[in-house]
Amino acid sequence: MGIIVQKFGGTSVADVEKIHNVAKAVIKEKENGNDVVVVVSAMGHTTDYLIKLAKEVTKNPDSREMDMLLSTGEQVSIALLAMAIQSHGYKAISMNGQQVGIITECIHSKARIVDIKTEKLQKYINDGNIIVVAGFQGVTPDGEITTLGRGGSDTSAVAIAAALKADRCDIYTDVEGVYATDPRIVPNIQKTDVISYEEMLELARVGANVLHPRSVETAKQFNVPLRVRSSFKLDNLGTLIIGVDNMEIYKPVAGVAADSSQVRILLSQLPDIPGTAAKVFGALAKNNISVDMIIQSLASNGKNSIAFTVDADDLDSALNIINNVKNEFNSGEILIDENISKVSIVGAGMVDRPGIAADMFRALADNNINIKMISTSEIKISCLVEKDKANNAIKALCKEFGLESEEMAVVKGDLPNV
Ligand code: ADP
Ligand code: ASP
Ligand code: MG
Numbered sequence: 478m479g480i481i482v483q484k485f486g487g488t489s490v491a492d493v494e495k496i497h498n499v500a501k502a503v504i505k506e507k508e509n510g511n512d513v514v515v516v517v518s519a520m521g522h523t524t525d526y527l528i529k530l531a532k533e534v535t536k537n538p539d540s541r542e543m544d545m546l547l548s549t550g551e552q553v554s555i556a557l558l559a560m561a562i563q564s565h566g567y568k569a570i571s572m573n574g575q576q577v578g579i580i581t582e583c584i585h586s587k588a589r590i591v592d593i594k595t596e597k598l599q600k601y602i603n604d605g606n607i608i609v610v611a612g613f614q615g616v617t618p619d620g621e622i623t624t625l626g627r628g629g630s631d632t633s634a635v636a637i638a639a640a641l642k643a644d645r646c647d648i649y650t651d652v653e654g655v656y657a658t659d660p661r662i663v664p665n666i667q668k669t670d671v672i673s674y675e676e677m678l679e680l681a682r683v684g685a686n687v688l689h690p691r692s693v694e695t696a697k698q699f700n701v702p703l704r705v706r707s708s709f710k711l712d713n714l715g716t717l718i719i720g721v722d723n724m725e726i727y728k729p730v731a732g733v734a735a736d737s738s739q740v741r742i743l744l745s746q747l748p749d750i751p752g753t754a755a756k757v758f759g760a761l762a763k764n765n766i767s768v769d770m771i772i773q774s775l776a777s778n779g780k781n782s783i784a785f786t787v788d789a790d791d792l793d794s795a796l797n798i799i800n801n802v803k804n805e806f807n808s809g810e811i812l813i814d815e816n817i818s819k820v821s822i823v824g825a826g827m828v829d830r831p832g833i834a835a836d837m838f839r840a841l842a843d844n845n846i847n848i849k850m851i852s853t854s855e856i857k858i859s860c861l862v863e864k865d866k867a868n869n870a871i872k873a874l875c876k877e878f879g880l881e882s883e884e885m886a887v888v889k890g891d892l893p894n895v
Contacts, residue, residue, distance in 0.1 A: 479644035480602070481506050484516040484612065484634035488651040488889065489708035490554045491521035500561035502649065502711050503607055507567065512602045514641065516612045516634040517558055519550025524613075524627070540585035544614075544624045548574070551611035551630070559609045569607040572597070574614035574622070579633065581615035581623045584765060588623035589691065590615055590632065593640035610637060631692035639699035646701050648688065649708035651889040654716035655680075655687055658733040660886030662868050663875050667882040669716050669731065676731045676825050677718045679857045683821035684736035693718065709889050727826030729833050730878035735867040737818040739769060740792050741850070743784040744799055746809030749776035753806065757783060760798045766791045770819070770852045770861065782809070784850065786861070789815065817849065818867035821859040822874055834858050840877035846870050 483506060485499045499517070506513045518524075527546050531538040538546075555571035562569035578594025601608050612630025615623050625632050631648055638646035655677065656666045672680075674697035681690040687705060696703040696718065706715030747753050754773065761768055771785045787795045792813070799811055820841075827833045837858055841848060846869065850861035862870050875881055 478510050478512065480514065480638075480641050481511045482514045482516065482634050482638035482641070482643045482646045484630060484646070484648045485518070485708055486630065486648075486650045487518040487521050487523065489649055490517050490558065493557075495708075496520075496554070496557050496561045499558060499649075499708065500565055502708065503558075503562060504565055504567055505711065507607055511644070514598065514602070514608045514610060514637055514643070515558065516610045516630055516637060517551065517554045518612050518630040519547075520554050520557075523550040523553070541621065544585045544622050547624050548611070548614040548622050551613050555609045555611045562607050562609070567607055568605050569609055570601050571609040571611075572601075573611045574633075575616040575620075577610055577637075579615035579636070581617060581625070583617040583619065583621055583623065585621075586624055587626040587765075588615055588617075590625065590636045590695075593636055595640050598637070598641060625691070626689070628686055628689040629691070631689035632695060635692040635695045635699075635701055635703065638701045639695055643701070645704065646696065647704045647706055648692070649706055650687065651708065652687065652705075653707040653710060653713055653887060655685070655705050655718075655732075656886055657731065657880035658871050658875055659685065659687075660888050662871050663881070664885045664888075665881050665883070666875060666886055667880050668886065671717045671719060672731060673727075673825060674718055674720060675856060676727075676823055679821075679823040679854070680732045680734055683819065683823065683857065683859060684734040684738075685732060688718075707889075728824055728878075729826040729830055730822045730824040730874075730880065731826070732823050733821070733871050733874045733878070733880065734823070735818050735820045735871055737864055737867060738789055739786040739817060739819060740789045741770075741784055741786045741814040741817050741861065742792075742795060742799060743782060743810075743812040743814070744803060744808060745782040745812070746780045747783060747806055748808070749779050749781050754783060756805070757799070757802050758785075760802060761787070761795060764794055764798055766795050766798070770850055770859065772850055780809075786817070786819070786850075814849075816864050817861050818864045818870075819859050819861050820867055820870040820874070821857055822878065823857045825856050827858070828855055836877055837874060840873045841870055844869055844873045846873070 559571035581588035
């Protein structure tokens with residue numbers, strides 16, 4: 478008998494009927510002889526609705542109060558799921574992040590988990606309960622409620638699996654596994670049976686939101702066997718995400734993804750002296766603003782410019798900071814480009830295959846898609862393109878790298894309303 482952690486996303490618990498279906502899936506795992514901890518997200522589009530509500534109250538809601546508000550979504554679904562499981566004759570108990578002791582840093586809206594207390598979880602497991610835990614939330618050592626960032630319930634589930642040394646963590650969602658790209662954009666897309674932590678982590682980071690990036694990071698760090706599978710086809714094994722040692726053959730390109738949530742900031746006429754970049758990015762880092770792509774131009778006449786991308790949500794704070802840097806250096810204009818999307822290809826097999834980048838650029842050019850910025854890592858190439866070209870870019874790249882399939886993917890949930 479082992480411990481299995483299951484996680485069900487918003488679309489899987491969107492209404493009462495679906496909550497009962499989840500209850501049955503949980504009970505099935507219990508009947509297999511396992512102890513079960515189940516992590517759930519807020520019902521359907523609840524989190525989007527709560528964000529909208531807050532923005533109707535004020536344009537700039539306080540981040541502490543935002544976490545207080547958003548964490549309520551998951552509290553509704555855990556109670557309802559625990560009731561549903563009990564109504565089928567099984568012992569169940571719901572717990573929020575604070576009750577479990579999911580301890581996080583004190584960074585509202587994107588806190589990282591630093592520790593998970595297992596005593597209470599273990600006690601309730603020993604008493605024969607199925608435990609239903611609220612995803613996406615934690616508590617600071619001072620008792621402040623935090624959330625882990627959009628999609629963060631995946632990370633809650635994997636972190637709990639790691640803390641309990643669970644046998645497996647199964648992420649149930651509205652598609653049948655991880656595909657080479659979002660099946661909502663390319664329905665005739667190949668499904669992936671096995672993928673390495675490294676590739677999945679890159680894919681998640683560059684926009685494949687089927688898994689929260691930190692969930693993959695945590696699974697990799699603690700070697701948690703992770704599956705993405707369908708909440709409507711329970712017998713389907715979905716996609717297994719495992720360590721690199723277990724894989725021998727890699728495709729050059731395992732997946733394609735796009736991220737339209739960034740903006741580009743350009744700061745021109747900076748002095749070409751040691752310490753300029755350190756000042757710009759040091760100031761951003763001090764304010765917890767993550768920077769993604771960076772380009773510094775070649776210097777001319779003792780001046781150069783730096784362009785970088787940040788999350789659109791961080792634009793206002795980033796501009797405040799960059800304005801100070803501009804004044805300090807007496808530099809040129811700050812230009813903002815919001816019409817960008819970062820399209821990336823990921824594959825461990827692209828290492829030592831120099832032709833892949835050229836193939837990517839040609840496929841984009843053949844489709845009349847201009848590249849605004851490029852960045853590469855060992856197993857990833859990203860190009861910044863115009864926002865409305867992103868889907869075409871994804872389609873072109875899936876075709877270019879042979880990722881299409883004869884079969885159509887089945888997607889159960891509603892279109893995300895973002
Ligand atoms: P949940 O509510 O279960 O957490 P999400 O909406 O967060 O579900 O994640 C599932 C969605 O991820 C799918 O409906 C699909 O549109 C999207 N997605 C993006 N990229 C991929 C991919 N490479 N493979 C599978 N699904 C993907
Ligand atoms: N409910 C949160 C969100 O919508 C967390 C999650 O679903 O994973 O982002
Ligand atoms: Mg999700």
